[in-house]
Amino acid sequence: MSEVSPAKAYALHLGVIALLFVLSFVLPDYHHGLLARIMVLAVFAMGYNMLFGYVGLLSLGHAMFFAAGLYGAGLSVIHLGWNVPAAFAAGIACGALLALVIGLLALRTTGVAFMIVTMMFAQVFYLIILYFAVWTGGDQGMVVPQPARVLVLGAASFDLTNPTVRYMMALTLFSIVLLVTLAVVRSRYGRVLVAIRENEERTKMLGYDTFSNKLGAVVLSGTICAASGAAYALLFGYVGSSFASVQYSILPLLWVLLGGGATTLGPLLGTLFMYYVIDITSGYTSAYLLIVGVALILLVLFSPKGILGTIRQRWLGWLP
């Protein structure tokens, strides 16, 4: 990646952001709303990709970071009456803190053990949400009241339930995270992460503290996932324990695998693809998850690097 011209990479990413901006004005209403949701969840996938794609650490517990942001933001509004920016910050802070603690503990393990440990922590987090049902709404979840979902910035106020405002907020978050991800993976730090993925022992021999670098990646990954969760609570108005379940730890893995691990745009592509496959096929058959499963098996068999990973391997070697 070092020989890639920065201008080309940034131009591509800014082009994608511009395309998403333009789509806001031409998409039919339903797809407009769906794309806003997809962008927020693509941020979740980008956070996951930071750890899985670039560091090679396969976590099965990232739902807890998404849920930390979701509940951190949602419960701040519901119980403390905080405003949108404060609640969003609270969600991100919860995710970052949780990621730091989980990272310190889980990074003592590697490989399969890391998968199991992260999955167990996520299960504990899920059960804690159920246990404190008085505060969290348990398995039913809670609605973030519509009147509280207004972002006031100086004299201007933005109603987050307005489809255009919601789309633009989702796009803003997506764009910031995309550009931050691009900057990180192109930085020295990003290259150290890739080096750890490729050969941790050799990276250690070169004098790098791999533990602290990995811990930094876990915190960054967890923070991005929490930002996605916090945005989901505030933009879509619902916090619920199903977002902390194992399903939401598997989903970002599938989105990243589908779009292409260790590609900056793969998470968006994977999330988009999976969402539309489900949306379209569920209109024809109740066995739509079977179709998703078959699509994933075909992908693993014929395109194991995911859509963008394969494109990068075969045609566009400069893709970040």
Place this chain on the structure above:
Amino acid sequence: MTDKNGFFDLSKSTLSRRTVLKGLAAGAGLAMAPGFVRYSQAQSSAPIKIGFQSHRTGIGAAYGRWYEKTSAAAVKAINDAGGISGRPVELVIEDDGTDPARGAEVVAKFAKQHKTDIVFGTLFSHVVIGSAPAAGENKIPYFVVSEGHHVASTKLNRYVFQPGITDVKSQIQSMAPWIAANAGKKVTQIFPDFAFGYDHRDYLPPALKAQGADVIAQIAIPPTESSFTKYFPQIPAETEVIYHVMVGPAVLTFVKELGEFYGSNRPQLFGFMDSLEATDINSPGLEFLDGSHFWEGSPRYAQADDSAAQKAYRAAVGIDDNGAAVGDPKDVSTASHMFGCWETLYVVKKAMEDAGYKGPEDRAKLVEATEALTEFAEGPEHPQGAKTFNGKIHQCFGIQNISKVEGGKLKVVHKTKIEDGLYEAEGDYTTQAL
């Protein structure tokens, strides 16, 4: 999407491009759709589209299947009798996977893509709560058949209604007088350690207290549990009634192990039919329930004193005297809940006709017309029984059945009064803006 223009000050070039695109799309649409002109002239006879948010997959699939059957039967009956305001009714079905996130997407899909007049039919509480914000934001009336207390709690929004099935708080409250008078005054509750169980945990003790009875122990069982024997020693020896509301596949093991624990000398048992919906009461392991009592919304088994309306409803939906699908005795229905779909569709019909509903532009009128309803008489439209409706909390109140397991069947031994289930309103949706 007209309100989008208010957010960004679009340049003229962007706007004109958009206008051109819209114009092109509209022109192409007209050119390719010869039926369009005919349709606009005949809009008054165009079908009323009801978006049915169905649990076709996921944990609610057994309910979802029967909810679809019941709704299809109700729509057929309504259409055979002339439809709603002379317009036929059409169900548009989308699967929500019994998932709250997908549920919200489905509601948006009904509102924006299918452009249905209302959304209807959701059962599971977490899906209702997850979908409610989308209904409020899209300003589309959302008629649920969930029995959760969430609607009546007034924590959702003005577009969410539950007019066809009573809520769990009301159901529990209605059971207390009968339990205290007939089963016993010292009650131990066993319930799943999640929201469904918490409703029973929280609402039963005060209701029993008012009847001079007491809950002497509450045993919450984690949802992950597959064996229950270790919990039974926690049941106090002086217990006169075990009130159980375990749900899910583990219920068979629960009953079997409870039977092994007590043998023939057991306290009275009282349960909610939610535990055994779509499950044959004669399944191996359930013998221990013989002689015990259950709450039922609408009786699963045909009763000797069934009204003509109840008989007609059962025939229309296609359930036999044992509450199973006609022609397939193993396909047991969800009779205690699915009648709510039938009754809700008739409430929608009544409210639409009262509102003079013509199309989505009249959704606010439909909300107000629904809120203005006060009672539903027992009859073909409401075969489960008479109901009252509180427009401030968007919730109906009705009778409940208490049935005894006798000879492998459930026989209704008591019907509660509507008044037994009434409680103070916790808020008022009508103060919210439309």
